[in-house]
Amino acid sequence: xxxxxxxxxxxxxxxxxxxxxxxxxxxxxxxxxxxxxxxxxxxxxxxxxxxxxxxxxxxxxxxxxxxxxxxxxxxxxxxxxxxxxxxxxxxxxxxxxxxxxxxxxxxxxxxxxxxxxxxxxxxxxxxxxxxxxxxxxxxxxxxxxxxxxxxxxxxxxxxxxxxxxxxxxxxxxxxxxxxxxxxxxxxxxxxxxxxxx
Amino acid sequence: xxxxxxxxxxxxxxxxxxxxxxxxxxxxxxxxxxxxxxxxxxxxxxxxxxxxxxxxxxxxxxxxxxxxxxxxxxxxxxxxxxxxxxxxxxxxxxxxxxxxxxxxxxxxxxxxxxxxxxxxxxxxxxxxxxxxxxxxxxxxxxxxxxxxxxxxxxxxxxxxxxxxxxxxxxxxxxxxxxxxxxxxxxxxxxxxxxxxxxxxxxxxxxxxxxxxxxxxxxxxxx
Numbered sequence: 001x002x003x004x005x006x007x008x009x010x011x012x013x014x015x016x017x018x019x020x021x022x023x024x025x026x027x028x029x030x031x032x033x034x035x036x037x038x039x040x041x042x043x044x045x046x047x048x049x050x051x052x053x054x055x056x057x058x059x060x061x062x063x064x065x066x067x068x069x070x071x072x073x074x075x076x077x078x079x080x081x082x083x084x085x086x087x088x089x090x091x092x093x094x095x096x097x098x099x100x101x102x103x104x105x106x107x108x109x110x111x112x113x114x115x116x117x118x119x120x121x122x123x124x125x126x127x128x129x130x131x132x133x134x135x136x137x138x139x140x141x142x143x144x145x146x147x148x149x150x151x152x153x154x155x156x157x158x159x160x161x162x163x164x165x166x167x168x169x170x171x172x173x174x175x176x177x178x179x180x181x182x183x184x185x186x187x188x189x190x191x192x193x194x195x196x197x
Numbered sequence: 198x199x200x201x202x203x204x205x206x207x208x209x210x211x212x213x214x215x216x217x218x219x220x221x222x223x224x225x226x227x228x229x230x231x232x233x234x235x236x237x238x239x240x241x242x243x244x245x246x247x248x249x250x251x252x253x254x255x256x257x258x259x260x261x262x263x264x265x266x267x268x269x270x271x272x273x274x275x276x277x278x279x280x281x282x283x284x285x286x287x288x289x290x291x292x293x294x295x296x297x298x299x300x301x302x303x304x305x306x307x308x309x310x311x312x313x314x315x316x317x318x319x320x321x322x323x324x325x326x327x328x329x330x331x332x333x334x335x336x337x338x339x340x341x342x343x344x345x346x347x348x349x350x351x352x353x354x355x356x357x358x359x360x361x362x363x364x365x366x367x368x369x370x371x372x373x374x375x376x377x378x379x380x381x382x383x384x385x386x387x388x389x390x391x392x393x394x395x396x397x398x399x400x401x402x403x404x405x406x407x408x409x410x411x412x413x414x415x416x417x418x419x
Contacts, residue, residue, distance in 0.1 A: 013280060013283050014268075014269075014280070017279045017280040017282075017283045018274065020385075021274070021279045024274075030363055031363075033366075033367045033386075034367075037366035037367040037369075040374070043371065043375060045287070046385065047385060049286055051381075052236055052239050053279065055235075133227060134227075135227060179231055180230075
């Protein structure tokens with residue numbers, strides 16, 4: 001696309017992104033707004049980009065929020081039958097792909113197993129690898145689904161940070177999400193454990 | 198203000214050999230595939246169509262020795278992800294158009310009727326006259342007097358609109374030409390809230406009324 005400054009017909013990528021980011025100078029803003037006022041095509045485009053950015057933020061909030069909701073739901077099941085190893089809980093795949101999501105490998109949680117009682121010292125979470133070049137997001141929540149700790153790792157295990165304080169006898173939930181290269185995501189599903197007294 | 202280019206981008210652009218570039222490209226895709234897919238999906242058409250556009254974006258970003266990515270300049274202060282959303286969407290739209298041609302989003306394809314509707318809408322809001330504005334812009338009636346009145350009115354409105362600051366012109370265009378919700382206008386133009394948009398619109402419309410009155414127009418008949 002040609003720049004407005006160069007007498008072209010439409011805004012450049014930078015002008016459009018800069019306007020959305022509020023990173024343009026006053027003079028540049030004036031120029032961009034003047035062009036937008038007269039160019040319905042650029043207005044349509046910048047509106048679409050604004051919508052994308054907004055929906056992406058919402059989507060990310062939903063995405064991670066849904067992890068917490070899933071965790072809370074799992075906890076309810078866990079409370080209903082404590083320590084009755086929830087083998088029936090299938091790892092799930094999230095993503096807007098619908099039916100296309102079927103058959104995509106989910107992440108297998110290895111340790112601690114759901115329903116296990118564990119010690120705080122050296123508490124390590126382990127899951128099965130999805131292959132090279134995959135990054136994972138580990139999330140730990142309490143029974144209410146409130147996030148206690150979240151970290152991104154490329155390894156398939158994570159040692160609970162010593163800065164995180166957990167209460168003995170309490171039940172917690174952990175899960176791991178990963179993003180595939182095609183934009184879809186996979187998860188371990190919610191795994192619960194109790195901290196030994 | 199000026200963000201540094203993201204690490205994965207710097208690594209990609211600075212990769213010394215083919216292997217390093219391949220690794221850097223993988224890391225880049227891993228970091229941004231969600232965003233690009235989001236843009237690819239935004240044009241609808243199901244999974245295959247979205248994946249097709251996604252692949253197209255990757256091709257275009259990689260083409261000509263990463264030319265498009267190299268065009269990103271951190272000195273502009275633009276956030277890379279915002280820039281990438283804009284670029285990805287543009288590539289998707291261009292691709293979509295190359296396949297299906299340019300489509301009008303909505304509305305009547307007759308520019309004369311569109312202009313008339315636009316003027317009617319502007320006038321209705323600007324002057325708030327309790328008259329049937331259709332009689333002004335009904336181009337099907339071959340009444341020469343009406344036609345003259347209509348032309349003069351259009352010229353007057355165009356004159357006062359043209360004298361407005363660009364920001365106010367954009368505000369009016371979004372609101373009255375495009376019918377964009379006020380909340381969205383606030384978001385797009387950086388107003389603190391939708392109430393600020395309403396306030397500004399009220400102010401601009403009052404100024405326009407005054408300007409039209411100075412031209413001897415206090416109603417739909419000049």
